[in-house]
Amino acid sequence: MVTLLLTDVPVDIDRDSARRAAAEELSDPKYRDAQPNILQQVAQWLGEQLEKLLNGLSSVVPGGIFGLLLVLVLLIVLVVVIRLRTGKVARASRADRLVFDGQRKSAADYRRSAAEAASAGRYDDAVRDRFRAVVRALEERALLDARSGRTADEAAIEAGVLLPNVADELRHGARLFDDVHYGGREGTEAAYTTLTELDERCRREKPVAMAGS
Structure with a gap:
């Protein structure tokens, strides 16, 4: 009966004791393992920033997010075309467009x-x-x-x-x-x-x- 009464009495823990108890609990390895590593945190942050950027741009681009995606696709196509006309691919293509492809005749x-x-x-x-x-x-x-x-x-x-x-x-x-x-x-x-x-x-x-x- 005495033991039962003692367990029913509320335990008064001061602030410092509670902080130490929480720190000890959180130091348990199972909590550390559950936390995302630095790469996961960076990836999560980048994803959040990209989402904010897309949402911001989609509000000013006609067609919303689909209009923005169309603009991005067109930009990619433009870059590819420029590279084909002025980059290594163009130079390689030009190098093959020779007048004489074998032994010259008179x-x-x-x-x-x-x-x-x-x-x-x-x-x-x-x-x-x-x-x-x-x-x-x-x-x-x-x-x-x-x-x-x-x-x-x-x-x-x-x-x-x-x-x-x-x-x-x-x-x-x-x-x-x-x-x-x-x-x-x-x-x-x-x-x-x-x-x-x-x-x-x-x-x-x-x-x-x-x-x-």
């Missing part, structure tokens, strides 16, 4: 093979070889140095400096070559005729450095 040989292809209706080959004839003839006249790795655009720009009267035609011819050889477009009789005329004009033109002689 300009006369390219003209002959272009004419044969055109007669057979193979205008893809005719366009390719006729433009190569243009570039090879310029190399044979020492207006272009015979080096590997030159693209059609580079050949047109370099030659256009010395042959300004046909500079625009050279650039147009380079586009015709690239469209057929690298762009997958079909060669046409009109394109072949344009390159044939360009070849003849380049053969008649004198470079600006020799115009006065």
Whole structure:
């Protein structure tokens, strides 16, 4: 009976004793194990900040959160396009767009093979070889140095400096070559005729450095 009465008496614990008791209880390993580690805390904080940011932006972007997601997708697409046009991918693609992809032939040989292809209706080959004839003839006249790795655009720009009267035609011819050889477009009789005329004009033109002689 005495024991029962003692257990019913409320225990008066002062503030310091209660603080020590709480500290001892919380120091139990089971509480430490239940707490998130530092990485979990950081991840939770970042998630909260991102949620606040998205909520804030969605309130000013038309369409709310869906409009914001659309804007983000468009930004990602824009970045990818810029990288493709100016980054390593673009440079690698440009490096493959060469005029000569094998052993060079003479300009006369390219003209002959272009004419044969055109007669057979193979205008893809005719366009390719006729433009190569243009570039090879310029190399044979020492207006272009015979080096590997030159693209059609580079050949047109370099030659256009010395042959300004046909500079625009050279650039147009380079586009015709690239469209057929690298762009997958079909060669046409009109394109072949344009390159044939360009070849003849380049053969008649004198470079600006020799115009006065």
